[in-house]
Amino acid sequence: MDKRAAEELIRAALRRDDPAACELLWDRYAGELLARLQAVLCSRHDAEDVLQTIFVRIVRKRRYLAAARCLDAYIHQIARNEATSFLRRHRRERFLESDAPPWLIPAEPADTGREAAEALQAALTRLPSRQREIVVLKTYQDKTFREIAQMLDLSLNTVASRYRYGMEKLRALLKDVGL
Amino acid sequence: MRPANRQFDEIEQCLKQARLAPPSDELKARVLGSARETWASAPADIPWRIPLRHLAISAAAAVVIVSSANYFSTAAVAPWQASRPVALRMEAAHSEDMPEVPYSPFVRHLIATSGAPAHDASVLLDYFQSVRKTLDGAEQDDAADGSGPSGQESRLLPAGAKIDSYV
Numbered sequence: 001m002d003k004r005a006a007e008e009l010i011r012a013a014l015r016r017d018d019p020a021a022c023e024l025l026w027d028r029y030a031g032e033l034l035a036r037l038q039a040v041l042c043s044r045h046d047a048e049d050v051l052q053t054i055f056v057r058i059v060r061k062r063r064y065l066a067a068a069r070c071l072d073a074y075i076h077q078i079a080r081n082e083a084t085s086f087l088r089r090h091r092r093e094r095f096l097e098s099d100a101p102p103w104l105i106p107a108e109p110a111d112t113g114r115e116a117a118e119a120l121q122a123a124l125t126r127l128p129s130r131q132r133e134i135v136v137l138k139t140y141q142d143k144t145f146r147e148i149a150q151m152l153d154l155s156l157n158t159v160a161s162r163y164r165y166g167m168e169k170l171r172a173l174l175k176d177v178g179l
Numbered sequence: 180m181r182p183a184n185r186q187f188d189e190i191e192q193c194l195k196q197a198r199l200a201p202p203s204d205e206l207k208a209r210v211l212g213s214a215r216e217t218w219a220s221a222p223a224d225i226p227w228r229i230p231l232r233h234l235a236i237s238a239a240a241a242v243v244i245v246s247s248a249n250y251f252s253t254a255a256v257a258p259w260q261a262s263r264p265v266a267l268r269m270e271a272a273h274s275e276d277m278p279e280v281p282y283s284p285f286v287r288h289l290i291a292t293s294g295a296p297a298h299d300a301s302v303l304l305d306y307f308q309s310v311r312k313t314l315d316g317a318e319q320d321d322a323a324d325g326s327g328p329s330g331q332e333s334r335l336l337p338a339g340a341k342i343d344s345y346v
Contacts, residue, residue, distance in 0.1 A: 105199075
């Protein structure tokens with residue numbers, strides 16, 4: 001199902017006040033929201049918790065969502081607000097977590113793949129959050145600059161320049177670890 | 180292809196040795212469960228009610244602020260008003276004297292209810308005359324005792340001074 005058709009189905013379900021909209025929203029947005037949250041929060045558990053909060057918020061605001069001009073922008077705005085609010089609330093204890101499960105997993109189930117995934121996660125974690133978010137969405141979600149710009153409510157130039165800066169830093173970081 | 184783009188492609192290929200974990204079924208069940216629960220328990224916010232609610236809150240806040248400002252300003256001015264001479268107070272202006280005031284019924288109501296004191300030359304003159312009478316009486320008593328100043332000159336006002344000239 002293409003993006004526009006999925007949005008129309010979601011809007012129709014929201015207008016009917018049909019709880020089936022939850023499932024449709026999950027199918028359409030869960031993957032990209034989770035990817036974005038993992039990139040921003042650098043934690044799988046935190047990203048999952050925030051995703052749950054986002055869905056609860058979406059359900060509370062479902063009337064607005066049905067009337068929203070751009071469903072994507074509205075949902076990503078909620079995601080941004082929730083992630084920011086989560087970071088503000090948990091700023092202190094987040095630095096104490098060291099045994100958190102990895103948010104980046106090996107593409108191939110092999111020991112070498114696990115080591116590479118750990119090194120890549122460490123390198124990505126050292127990027128500024130704004131650059132990391134764009135690099136992750138572009139690389140792992142195969143989003144275009146235009147789509148990322150719409151999602152994050154940024155200009156195309158800002159997205160492209162953040163990506164470029166991020167990749168340049170990443171190149172230096174990966175060279176240091178021999179990747 | 181530009182060298183920078185080629186380098187970025189190489190980094191992307193390197194990054195693709197790893198991937199993001201997709202949302203698990205367990206997570207889906209948890210998130211959708213809480214979302215459905217919220218759906219069933221919380222009525223949806225109706226868009227037109229929100230501005231009305233904001234308006235009501237703003238109006239209530241404005242009433243509280245204006246009432247407190249009135250209360251505290253009255254309390255602050257009360258000691259000063261109590262010590263003012265009675266002569267400086269006057270009745271509120273007659274609303275009929277101001278036919279040219281726009282929105283007159285409302286303004287008249289405000290004037291009638293405010294009771295704001297204002298200066299009036301005739302009231303001030305009456306006050307000065309009563310003070311002068313009192314002082315003259317005191318001087319005459321002093322002259323009768325022989326302790327006052329010589330002659331009938333006032334200690335406060337020059338002889339022959341017209342009170343009207345001060346007004």
